[in-house]
Amino acid sequence: MTDENGTQSMENKETPRQFGTGLGIKIFYGFIRAGGQKPAYALLYVVVFYYLLFSPRARESASHYISRRFPDAGGFRVFIHTYRLIVSLGRGLIDSAAVSIKGTSAMNATCPDKEALHGLINHNKGDNKGVILLMSHAGCWQAAMSALDFLPIPLNMVMQIYQDHDNYHLLKHKASNIKVIDSSGYLGGTIDIMKALARGEGVSVMGDRLFEADKNGLDAQFLGAEARFPYSAFRIASATGAPILVLFASKLGGVDYRVELSKVIRVPQGLGRKKAAYQPYLDDYIASLEQYCEKFPYQFFNFYNMWKL
Amino acid sequence: MGSVIEFDGLKEQLKKVIVEELNLEDIDPGEIDDNAPLFGEGLELDSLDAVELVVQLQTHFGVEITSMEQAKPVFQSIETLARFIQENQG
Numbered sequence: 001m002t003d004e005n006g007t008q009s010m011e012n013k014e015t016p017r018q019f020g021t022g023l024g025i026k027i028f029y030g031f032i033r034a035g036g037q038k039p040a041y042a043l044l045y046v047v048v049f050y051y052l053l054f055s056p057r058a059r060e061s062a063s064h065y066i067s068r069r070f071p072d073a074g075g076f077r078v079f080i081h082t083y084r085l086i087v088s089l090g091r092g093l094i095d096s097a098a099v100s101i102k103g104t105s106a107m108n109a110t111c112p113d114k115e116a117l118h119g120l121i122n123h124n125k126g127d128n129k130g131v132i133l134l135m136s137h138a139g140c141w142q143a144a145m146s147a148l149d150f151l152p153i154p155l156n157m158v159m160q161i162y163q164d165h166d167n168y169h170l171l172k173h174k175a176s177n178i179k180v181i182d183s184s185g186y187l188g189g190t191i192d193i194m195k196a197l198a199r200g201e202g203v204s205v206m207g208d209r210l211f212e213a214d215k216n217g218l219d220a221q222f223l224g225a226e227a228r229f230p231y232s233a234f235r236i237a238s239a240t241g242a243p244i245l246v247l248f249a250s251k252l253g254g255v256d257y258r259v260e261l262s263k264v265i266r267v268p269q270g271l272g273r274k275k276a277a278y279q280p281y282l283d284d285y286i287a288s289l290e291q292y293c294e295k296f297p298y299q300f301f302n303f304y305n306m307w308k309l
Numbered sequence: 310m311g312s313v314i315e316f317d318g319l320k321e322q323l324k325k326v327i328v329e330e331l332n333l334e335d336i337d338p339g340e341i342d343d344n345a346p347l348f349g350e351g352l353e354l355d356s357l358d359a360v361e362l363v364v365q366l367q368t369h370f371g372v373e374i375t376s377m378e379q380a381k382p383v384f385q386s387i388e389t390l391a392r393f394i395q396e397n398q399g
Binding site: 235273 | 359363375377
């Protein structure tokens with residue numbers, strides 16, 4: 001979300017995309033085209049090793065999360081944890097690239113909570129409230145979107161089109177029921193979000209990354225220290241009455257992904273603009289995020305210091 | 310003359326709704342400039358306040374903002390917002 005009128009400034013985080021150069025990405029695409037994901041993974045293991053060995057910046061960007069997720073690790077163990085984290089990120093990116101090249105058959109994404117999601121969505125569709133899908137930079141959101149193609153409503157993905165150009169085109173290309181709301185546009189796309197919810201549609205927002213220009217941050221304990229999170233999803237939920245479905249995507253191995261409904265957060269209507277009113281709901285989401293990080297320590301992809309307040 | 314008074318009354322009502330429903334502390338509705346920007350400078354509302362504003366416009370005035378394109382000129386100031394309400398109230 002933007003903080004004020006107009007467009008949003010650049011994100012202050014090092015994005016995963018910065019881990020690869022244009023030429024490097026082309027080489028990986030070449031490997032995927034020639035032999036599928038496995039040869040690309042093999043190349044990835046080598047590239048990440050050398051990359052981490054010679055790039056202090058890469059190690060530093062991963063260290064914020066690694067030092068809190070593995071507080072007792074030191075020296076060589078930190079290097080191993082960092083290596084596994086970056087490899088996991090790279091494998092997700094390779095799988096996403098494979099989907100864009102070869103179609104959804106390149107990824108096997110399932111959702112064990114289909115029935116529950118159907119029930120929740122149909123209930124709210126009748127009330128014209130829609131649902132907010134609260135996702136995180138964890139696992140592979142492209143897999144999540146693939147796994148949710150059974151949903152009977154259009155999904156609106158809130159993203160910065162100029163920043164996430166490739167994913168925007170990937171979504172447009174492969175998923176007919178997915179629409180994109182540009183969060184870098186006027187008022188952060190909030191009007192479009194509200195209209196989509198009023199039509200009974202789903203709106204997918206990320207709950208774990210705050211943008212530089214965003215005043216809508218709230219501090220909460222995450223992995224043992226105070227970190228800053230966006231709370232826009234909770235405020236929109238309060239204004240519209242839409243429930244928040246907390247979803248996590250995880251890679252299980254090979255090309256298998258799973259998307260799970262972690263919990264449903266219902267924010268009372270009319271909480272207004274006081275940040276503190278949203279703290280319990282943010283804490284509820286963070287409890288799920290911590291459980292996810294406990295279970296999948298190498299699938300949380302925020303490479304910036306979210307603990308620096 | 311009558312319609313001018315009515316329009317002024319609408320603007321005053323709008324200011325009250327914004328201050329009360331958006332919990333704008335330390336702001337007196339009477340001190341809000343009709344032409345001051347609502348977002349950014351002026352009232353310093355942010356994008357999430359727009360969410361509240363859309364809801365309150367519908368609740369108190371029965372008007373609906375349907376798109377970003379429509380919102381941009383309407384959300385400029387109290388003056389533009391009141392004009393939109395006047396033109397669209399059923």
